[in-house]
Amino acid sequence: MAVPKRKTSRSRTRSRRAQWKAETPVLVPLVVAGQRALVPPRLVRAVQRGLVDPFD
DSSP, X not given: OOOOSSOOOHHXXXXXXXXXXXXXXXXXXXXXXXXXXXXXXXXXXXXXXXXXXXXX
């Protein structure tokens, strides 16, 4: 496992963390039982097969 040679200062750590931004999730519109639902792309087939209920 990699071990840092020096301690990272508090200001350096916090300024690096401040650059992180949350992204909005990608959602795909899908019509299920006559209702429009927004689901992640990886769940589209599961919703179509009835394995996942998008309205929970």
